[in-house]
Amino acid sequence: xxxxxxxxxxxxxxxxxxxxxxxxxxxxxxxxxxxxxxxxxxxxxxxxxxxxxxxxxxxxxxxxxxxxxxxxxxxxxxxxxxxxxxxxxxxxxxxxxxxxxxxxxxxxxxxxxxxxxxxxxxxxxxxxxxxxxxxxxxxxxxxxxxxxxxxxxxxxxxxxxxxxxxxxxxxxxxxxxxxxxxxxxxxxxxxxxxxxxxxxxxxxxxxxxxxxxxxxxxxxxxxxxxxxxxxxxxxxxxxxxxxxxxxxxxxxxxxxxxxxxxxxxxxxxxxxxxxxxxxxxxxxxxxxxxxxxxxxxxxxxxxxxxxxxxxxxxxxxxxxxxxxxxxxxxxxxxxxxxxxxxxxxxxxxxxxxxxxxxxxxxxxxxxxxxxxxxxxxxxxxxxxxxxxxxxxxxxxxxxxxxxxxxxxxxxxxxxxxxxxxxxxxxxxxxxxxxxxxxxxxxxxxxxxxxxxxxxxxxxxxxxxxxxxxxxxxxxxxxxxxxxxxxxxxxxxxxxxxxxxxxxxxxxxxxxxxxxxxxxxxxxxxxxxxxxxxxxxxxxxxxxxxxxxxxxxxxxxxxxxxxxxxxxxxxxxxxxxxxxxxxxxxxxxxxxxxxxxxxxxxxxxxxxxxxxxxxxxxxxxxxxxxxxxxxxxxxxxxxxxxxxxxxxxxxxxxxxxxxxxxxxxxxxxxxxxxxxxxxxxxxxxxxxxxxxxxxxxxxxxxxxxxxxxxxxxxxxxxxxxxxxxxxxxxxxxxxxxxxxxxxxxxxxxxxxxxxxxxxxxxxxxxxxxxxxxxxxxxxxxxxxxxxxxxxxxxxxxxxxxxxxxxxxxxxxxxxxxxxxxxxxxxxxxxxxxxxxxxxxxxxxxxxxxxxxxxxxxxxxxxxxxxxxxxxxxxxxx
Ligand SMILES: *[C@@H]1O[C@H](CO)[C@@H](O)[C@H](O)[C@H]1NC(C)=O
Ligand SMILES: *[C@@H]1O[C@H](CO)[C@@H](O)[C@H](O)[C@H]1NC(C)=O
Ligand SMILES: *[C@@H]1O[C@H](CO)[C@@H](O)[C@H](O)[C@H]1NC(C)=O
Ligand SMILES: *[C@@H]1O[C@H](CO)[C@@H](O)[C@H](O)[C@H]1NC(C)=O
Ligand SMILES: *[C@@H]1O[C@H](CO)[C@@H](O)[C@H](O)[C@H]1NC(C)=O
Ligand SMILES: *[C@@H]1O[C@H](CO)[C@@H](O)[C@H](O)[C@H]1NC(C)=O
Ligand SMILES: *[C@@H]1O[C@H](CO)[C@@H](O)[C@H](O)[C@H]1NC(C)=O
Ligand SMILES: *[C@@H]1O[C@H](CO)[C@@H](O)[C@H](O)[C@H]1NC(C)=O
Numbered sequence: 124x125x126x127x128x129x130x131x132x133x134x135x136x137x138x139x140x141x142x143x144x145x146x147x148x149x150x151x152x153x154x155x156x157x158x159x160x161x162x163x164x165x166x167x168x169x170x171x172x173x174x175x176x177x178x179x180x181x182x183x184x185x186x187x188x189x190x191x192x193x194x195x196x197x198x199x200x201x202x203x204x205x206x207x208x209x210x211x212x213x214x215x216x217x218x219x220x221x222x223x224x225x226x227x228x229x230x231x232x233x234x235x236x237x238x239x240x241x242x243x244x245x246x247x248x249x250x251x252x253x254x255x256x257x258x259x260x261x262x263x264x265x266x267x268x269x270x271x272x273x274x275x276x277x278x279x280x281x282x283x284x285x286x287x288x289x290x291x292x293x294x295x296x297x298x299x300x301x302x303x304x305x306x307x308x309x310x311x312x313x314x315x316x317x318x319x320x321x322x323x324x325x326x327x328x329x330x331x332x333x334x335x336x337x338x339x340x341x342x343x344x345x346x347x348x349x350x351x352x353x354x355x356x357x358x359x360x361x362x363x364x365x366x367x368x369x370x371x372x373x374x375x376x377x378x379x380x381x382x383x384x385x386x387x388x389x390x391x392x393x394x395x396x397x398x399x400x401x402x403x404x405x406x407x408x409x410x411x412x413x414x415x416x417x418x419x420x421x422x423x424x425x426x427x428x429x430x431x432x433x434x435x436x437x438x439x440x441x442x443x444x445x446x447x448x449x450x451x452x453x454x455x456x457x458x459x460x461x462x463x464x465x466x467x468x469x470x471x472x473x474x475x476x477x478x479x480x481x482x483x484x485x486x487x488x489x490x491x492x493x494x495x496x497x498x499x500x501x502x503x504x505x506x507x508x509x510x511x512x513x514x515x516x517x518x519x520x521x522x523x524x525x526x527x528x529x530x531x532x533x534x535x536x537x538x539x540x541x542x543x544x545x546x547x548x549x550x551x552x553x554x555x556x557x558x559x560x561x562x563x564x565x566x567x568x569x570x571x572x573x574x575x576x577x578x579x580x581x582x583x584x585x586x587x588x589x590x591x592x593x594x595x596x597x598x599x600x601x602x603x604x605x606x607x608x609x610x611x612x613x614x615x616x617x618x619x620x621x622x623x624x625x626x627x628x629x630x631x632x633x634x635x636x637x638x639x640x641x642x643x644x645x646x647x648x649x650x651x652x653x654x655x656x657x658x659x660x661x662x663x664x665x666x667x668x669x670x671x672x673x674x675x676x677x678x679x680x681x682x683x684x685x686x687x688x689x690x691x692x693x694x695x696x697x698x699x700x701x702x703x704x705x706x707x708x709x710x711x712x713x714x715x716x717x718x719x720x721x722x723x724x725x726x727x728x729x730x731x732x733x734x735x736x737x738x739x740x741x742x743x744x745x746x747x748x749x750x751x752x753x754x755x756x757x758x759x760x761x762x763x764x765x766x767x768x769x770x771x772x773x774x775x776x777x778x779x780x781x782x783x784x785x786x787x788x789x790x791x792x793x794x795x796x797x798x799x800x801x802x803x804x805x806x807x808x809x810x811x812x813x814x815x816x817x818x819x820x821x822x823x824x825x826x827x828x829x830x831x832x833x834x835x836x837x838x839x840x841x842x843x844x845x846x847x848x849x850x851x852x853x854x855x856x857x858x859x860x861x862x863x864x865x866x867x868x869x870x871x872x873x874x875x876x877x878x879x880x881x882x883x884x885x886x887x888x889x890x891x892x893x894x895x896x897x898x899x900x901x902x903x904x905x906x907x908x909x910x911x912x913x914x915x916x917x918x919x920x921x922x923x924x925x926x927x928x929x930x931x932x933x934x935x936x937x938x939x940x941x942x943x944x945x946x947x948x949x950x951x952x953x954x955x956x957x958x959x960x961x962x963x964x965x966x967x968x969x970x971x972x973x974x975x976x977x978x979x980x981x982x983x984x985x986x987x988x989x990x991x992x993x994x995x996x997x998x999x
Contacts, residue, residue, distance in 0.1 A: 150179040155289035158279055162296040163652065164372050164379065165268045165275060165611075166666045169195075172261045177252045185252050187260040190243035190280040195266035196669065196703035197246070197724060200710055203259040204252060211712040213702050215695060216725065219709035223723050241560055243280060244727055250714050265703075267669050270383075270609035272574060274358040281311070282352045286341065291334040294357055298327055299651050300370040300381070301362030305329045310353035315339045331357055369641040373616065373624065373648040377663040378593075380586060380626055380641075382610040387580040389606070390633045391426035391495040393445055393485065395478040398463065399503035399536075401435040402897070405465035408504060408536060408561065415569035416460045422577065423448045428491060430481055431459065434474035435467030436509035445485040468509035468916050472517045475501065475531070479524045494633055496579040496603050497529040498554070502569070503545070504536035508916055514544045522551050530554040530602060534572060537561040539976070539986040542729055547680050553602050558729065578606035581637065584630040586610065592618045597670045604630070613667035621645050668701040676706065795976040796915050798844050799824075799940055800925040800983070800990070803947060809983070809990035811975045812940055815843065816997025824848075824924075825941040829933035832908055834941075836924070839863075844921035850902070850910060855888040859902070861912055863920045866900060868892055879914050899979055906931055913979040923978055939995055959991065968993060 153175045160169040169191075177183045191197070200211040214222075252258050268275040279292055296302065305324050309316075319335035333355060342348040361370070365385040372379050398412060423429060428445040432438060441459045446452045478499045485491050511517055525531065531552035533545035536559045546556040559568045581604040588596070596614040604610060616624065628639040652662075675694040682690050691707060698705040710724035797811030814822070818838075825834040831853025839846035847862040858869040866877040870887040877883050877894050884893030890904040900912040911925045929944045936945045948962035961968045970991045977988040 149285070150177065150183050151185050152176050152178050153283060153285055153287050156283055156287050156291075157289070158292040160277060160292075160294045162268065162277070162294070162298075163655070163662055164298060164300075164370070164666075165270075165381070166265070166662050166669075167195075167268055167277060168263070168265050168662070170261065170263050172259060174257065174259045175252075176257045177254055180254050182251050182253045184249050185258050186247070186249040187262075188245065188247040189262055190245055191262075191264045192266055192278060193242060193244055193727075193729075194269070195244075195264040196672075196705060196726070197262065197264045197710060198702050198704070199261070199263040200246075200248075200712060200724065201261050202248070202250060202712075202714070203261075204250070204715060205256050207715075209713060209715060211710045211724070213699065213704060213708050213710050215699065216707055216709045219711045219723055222711060223721050242278065246724065248712065248714070248722060265665065265669065267611070267666055270360070271607065272571075273607045274360045276356055276358045278354060278356045280353070281355050283349060286337050286347060286349050287351075288337055290340065290351070291332065292355060293333075294329075294331045296329040296331075296359060297655055298359075298361045299372060300367070301326055302329055303360045303362045305331065305357065305359040307331060307333075307355070307357050309355045311350055311355075313350060316350060329359065368639065369626065369628070371624065371626065371641060371643040371648065372651065372663060373643065373645055374652050374663040375649075375661050376616050376619065377613065377661075377667050378616055378624065379611065379613040379663050379666055382586065382612075382628060383608075384581050384604060384630070384637070388633050389424055389426070390579045390582060390603075391424070391428070391492050392577075392579055393428045393482060393491050393495055393497040395430050395432055395445070395481055395499045397432045397434065397474050397478050397499055397501040399435070399469060399471075399474075399501075399505065400433050400439075400463050400465045400467070401469040401505060401508070402466050403469075403505045403539065404536070405897070408565070409463065409465040411566040412502065412536075412569065413460055413463060415566040415573075417457050418566070418570050419573045420453050420457050420460065422574075423453060424577070425449065428485065428495075429456070431456065432474050432478050432481070433463055434470055434477075435465075436470050437467070438470070438473050438477050440477070440481075444481060444488070445490060469503065469505050469507050470510035471501070471503060471507040472511035472520055475499065475517075475521050476524055479521070479529065482529050494582070494631060496582055498532060498576065499529055499552075500532045500534065500573070500576075501545075502534045502536060502559070503540060505539050506541055506544075514541065518544070518548050518551065521548055525552050527553055532557070532572075532576065534559050534569065536565070537986060543680070546729070550677055551681050575607065576605050579603040580606050581630040581632060584610065584628070586612050587627045587629070588614070589625060592616060592621060592624070595667070595671070597667065598674055611670065613663065613670050615667070616645075624648075665701055668697050669703070672697050672703065672705055796921075796923060796978055797975050797990070797992070798921070798923060800923065800927070800977075800979075800988070801929070801940065801943060802927045803929060803944060808949075809988055810943065810970075810993050811988070811990040812943070812993045812995060813843070814845075814939060814995050814997055818997060821849070822997055823938045825926075825936070825938040827908075827932055827936045827938075827941065829935045830908065830931060832932075834910070834924070834938070839919070839921065842919055842921065844919065845924070846921050848912065848922060848924060852888075852890060852902075852904075852907065857888050857890050857892075859892065861900065861922060863914060863922060866894070895981070897981060899981055908932060911979060911982055915978050925979060925982055927982060939997065943993070961991075961993065968995075 153173060155174040157172045158169065160167055171189055173187055175185045177185065202209050246262060248260065250258060268277070277294060283290065296305065302324055305322060307320060307322065316335055316339055319333055319339050321332045323330045335351070340349045340351055342350050363383055368383055368385055370381040396416065400409065404412065425448055427448045429448055430445045431441040441456055482497050482499070491497070507514070507517060511520065521531070529552070531549050531554040533549040533554070533556040535542050535545050535556060542556065542558060549556040557572055559565055582602065584601040584604055586599045593614045594617050597612055599612045601610055622645060623642050624645050625640065625642045628637070628641070630637045672694055675690050679687065679690050679694070694705065695707045698708045704710050704724055704726050706726045706728050712722040712724070714722060797813060799812035801810045801812060802808070803810065816822070819840070821835045821837050823833070824836050825832060833851040835849045836845040837847045838844065847860070850859040850861065856870065860867045866879065868875045868877065868885055868887065873887070875885045877885070877892070877900070879894065879898045882894055882896050884891065886892070890902060890907065892900070892902050894900050898914050901909065903909045908926065908931045909928050913923045915921055915923050932944050934945060936942070942964055950960045950962065959970055961970055970993050972989060972991050974987045974989055975992065977983055977986060980986065
């Protein structure tokens with residue numbers, strides 16, 4: 124049974140285009156899936172429709188699940204059931220939330236429809252449909268394609284699970300500037316499927332159709348399994364030459380200006396790589412970083428200057444100043460990079476200040492060319508834990524020291540970083556932040572990012588339009604232009620009598636100043652799109668709104684006080700006016716189940732915690748009948764890189780929970796790390812326990828005279844966290860005194876010291892006490908309770924104690940945390956994945972499930988763990 128549930132989950136978690144895997148095979152028949160995408164001058168409008176019919180003789184749940192790019196905004200969603208349309212409406216988030224809350228308080232279940240992945244977001248709706256009924260789902264989204272590494276890319280994730288009679292992906296591209304090439308790529312292509320692709324390209328238009336028949340979709344000639352499972356993408360670029368560097372398009376009084384300069388020599392660049400080598404980087408992450416840096420060094424331009432700042436709580440540099448990228452220096456640097464090993468804490472503040480100072484000194488010493496681009500590339504996988512650790516202070520320090528001179532790019536490795544902190548710091552310093560996903564291709568992601576910024580060809584770029592002709596311009600000043608990308612400016616033409624629209628571009632190249640003039644005949648331009656029937660009339664205005672909203676959202680990252688309110692209002696008004704689901708709006712969908720239910724679709728934000736249950740959860744009940752009991756057993760908990768899923772099952776009920784974006788921790792580090800992590804016997808659930816109280820005296824945590832184990836703990840001065848433990852095993856007797864600076868083991872007349880910073884072990888009296896390379900102290904033994912203690916060096920230093928296997932405790936167990944192991948009853952609430960009541964020896968405690976930071980990843984994998992947080996009060 125368990126196995127079956129897991130299979131179901133795996134199918135669902137990676138899904139993509141409409142599917143229905145919960146209902147019995149073929150009860151719900153997906154008979155069509157259409158993806159229809161139109162791109163006009165880089166602006167893409169995609170409509171996904173799926174039609175399903177319930178072939179069973181009773182009602183069934185139909186599930187529609189789609190992945191869309193993170194950079195897209197949903198603009199419409201609707202479902203049509205037996206001819207009745209249930210449209211979605213876009214509302215201010217607050218208002219949508221109120222409507223949702225009201226529905227919840229009336230006891231109706233409501234659910235959210237989104238979560239995030241690496242490049243994509245997940246949209247998911249399920250609806251109960253009667254026997255022999257039909258449903259049609261439709262989702263529309265829009266995005267402006269960004270040119271990266273010399274191409275634009277449209278990505279579709281495909282996984283219909285069953286064979287689909289009418290399946291097609293159809294893309295029309297219209298680029299008035301001319302099309303250079305169009306490529307299709309797919310991760311699931313076979314010769315048969317390849318024949319289902321037709322592609323035609325002429326001067327300005329391209330058409331791609333992928334329409335596999337049912338037989339072409341089959342994995343084996345008479346099987347029911349589908350080959351369609353993976354990515355289908357289309358990439359293209361437009362034509363450019365030295366005389367056509369600008370593309371100006373005008374529709375309905377709005378213009379967009381695309382600019383890519385002619386082929387120019389590269390500007391030299393001055394790069395300081397600031398690399399985190401704290402303990403958490405050890406192992407694969409450090410290996411991948413070394414691998415990426417060595418490749419980057421191999422590609423570095425000979426005119427460039429560079430240096431490395433490698434940091435943990437100390438700062439190390441390759442050279443005292445920036446050095447030119449001669450062959451000899453590059454080889455020397457490769458040797459240096461090869462030797463970087465990871466240990467210790469994280470002092471981001473000092474590392475960045477060192478990098479800024481290094482660039483400033485090199486400039487003052489006249490080492491760097493005046494026409495060169497200076498940048499700092501920070502790679503970190505964690506929070507600042509050493510030196511200055513207050514995030515705001517670090518941001519202020521860097522901004523003050525840098526004075527906008529050097530672009531700061533912050534690469535956050537994994538999910539243990541505070542992404543918002545990195546993003547804000549990067550945006551305040553003219554750069555940007557990226558997440559590097561912990562995966563087999565992390566080194567490639569790092570190299571990929573470097574390639575994007577490797578070749579600057581222009582600096583101090585300004586695109587200007589005559590006064591009194593335009594308003595509401597998007598950003599038109601740029602620090603540098605990187606080869607392979609594109610500059611985009613959009614705006615409103617206010618002079619409606621204008622014949623000729625002109626633009627002027629000013630910039631600096633490696634040797635001289637560049638001035639370019641462009642002009643466009645407004646009537647002629649307006650005509651370009653008039654005869655293109657499939658292109659919706661006001662797309663440049665929508666493109667302008669899309670770009671403006673993105674820029675407002677970026678400004679919001681570092682806005683303060685009144686500015687925030689005003690920016691939020693502008694963003695909201697634009698989102699509502701143009702019908703975009705942005706972080707300030709929600710799509711409200713009312714669905715016609717037994718009772719009316721409300722669903723909300725919200726835009727996930729990278730690094731942001733969604734803090735109401737509605738958006739943190741998708742709660743489905745896949746059931747034949749109504750639940751008669753709220754008590755259920757949790758059967759499985761699975762962490763994926765970007766969301767936590769749990770599958771819950773009892774008889775014919777399956778509950779699935781997904782919490783979306785992982786949750787960058789709030790700056791109160793110590794409370795994010797639980798002091799104790801426990802797993803109760805016969806439960807797969809984890810408990811994160813914090814003990815409240817102020818006493819400095821020793822607190823009895825575990826006392827089990829029958830099996831002979833005691834654990835006492837002591838807090839540090841002015842700390843809620845425990846900083847030392849006395850652990851005593853009896854029969855035979857072994858005692859441990861564990862503190863943040865020492866570990867002593869006593870047995871018989873012997874004593875032995877272990878050190879947090881050195882691997883080592885002792886095995887007295889049938890116990891095995893060892894320290895591994897990650898500073899985890901584990902105590903194990905045959906028929907003994909196993910205990911792990913980890914030294915956490917966060918803003919404060921403390922000791923986290925974990926008991927994962929409590930099987931060997933007796934029933935006579937006492938002590939503050941020990942009591943949780945003896946006969947604790949667990950009653951789940953109406954939201955079984957969020958809250959519950961613990962009955963601990965007659966005392967009721969309400970507990971919530973959430974994500975907490977995990978330190979001991981050897982014991983429990985994942986930088987975050989999903990656990991029930993239990994707060995215990997120390998008895999006086
Ligand atoms: C539905 O069909 C199943 C078998 O296909 C049958 O056992 C069942 O009695 C039918 N139920 C109804 C309500 O007709
Ligand atoms: C959304 O789709 C529904 C159903 O097709 C349609 O009635 C409605 O007008 C659309 N809304 C917008 C804003 O396009
Ligand atoms: C270019 O291709 C489009 C469809 O892809 C077609 O409608 C159009 O007529 C073609 N134009 C020329 C000049 O061949
Ligand atoms: C702009 O183009 C239109 C149509 O092609 C033409 O009639 C008009 O003379 C042009 N205007 C100028 C100023 O060249
Ligand atoms: C928000 O902006 C709209 C129009 O731009 C304006 O009418 C409204 O008063 C503003 N609201 C707030 C709270 O500033
Ligand atoms: C171990 O600890 C217990 C309880 O604190 C104490 O009674 C005993 O003497 C200790 N034994 C050794 C060998 O230190
Ligand atoms: C162990 O460390 C303690 C204090 O750190 C010290 O007093 C003691 O002598 C050490 N014992 C041994 C055997 O090294
Ligand atoms: C003690 O535990 C460590 C780590 O789990 C292990 O490497 C070692 O082999 C164990 N030693 C004994 C004697 O069991």
